[in-house]
Amino acid sequence: MQKLCHQVGIAILALFLAGCTKTEQPAQHFSTVDITNSPWGKGFRLTDHHGAERRLEDFKGKAVVVFFGYTNCPDMCPMTMHKLAMAMEGLGQEAQQVQVIFVTLDPKRDTPSILRQYVPAFHPTFLGMYADEHTTDATAKEFKVFYKHQTPDTSGFYTVDHMGPSYVFDPQGRLRLFISHEHPVDAIVQDLRTLLKG
């Protein structure tokens, strides 16, 4: 009985120490915007460019970077995709623990066939994702991404006004970071490393 009490005592002490260790862990510092505990951006349910239905939960264990854009965007979208690809290069081996997702805000023109060419051209592991217009709208709202399709011109071409942030989930599937177009590659690499360390 004394031995049992001793063991329980050690277990309680271990739990107490574990708790102390956790509370003493230094707060994580980020160069991009820390949006931990935001009540929105809980997840998504979209189709990837291979035709498979994907949810945020499918990527548990990886940091997930989600960027909203459209392929008829000549400037900011390819620049952001390129920047995220550079971040993957900067991460080296750790890039295997990161999934970058491009969500189209223009599913009418960005067909799976277009996304299959466009998205992996920046980095072979990147996934393009799409949904019908209703789900695209709901997903953008969930992430507070404003977008608006403009009226087509005589040739049928139209642009899409949109916000250009990328969002980062940690490997536990919690929304953590907001990356704007102004954040440099180094900041993204550093913050992803911090998230992966946990």
Place this chain on the structure above:
Amino acid sequence: MKRFATAATILVFLVPSASTMAASPKPATQAAPSGYDSPVITDAWARATVPGQPVGAGYMKITSHTTVVLEAAVSDVAKEVQVHNMHMHEGVMQMRKHGQLELPAGKTVELAPGGMHLMLLGLKKPLKVGEEVSMTLTFTDKQGTKTSTVVILPVRPIGQ
């Protein structure tokens, strides 16, 4: 004497003008068959694109000695070329067709990333780094006289 003074004035005006031209970067234009001096175009380039990307963007600096408008731009690599203007408004990226681009006499108009650009719509194939895009720009002055200029835009990497 008056005639001499006028001639001297013209000479004074022309000499610095000629030296300025010599010091400026090599124009990206080729032939310029026209009734007036064709606008001088420098620093022309296009950004590389990836497969599946339907659009591209071209940038340059244009200086015209006479007030003209850019009436049309065509290129073999795209179905259509339009002048677009892009700007950020409260975090939202907005891109609009600019319409006719006016080039006031003597003023350099810059088409640059994040602002005005020549939008290449319906790209026929991806633009690869190291390749060149040929574009014909047609300008019209106030009298309606047209001049066409061929511009060569070297393709630069996406990150630029």
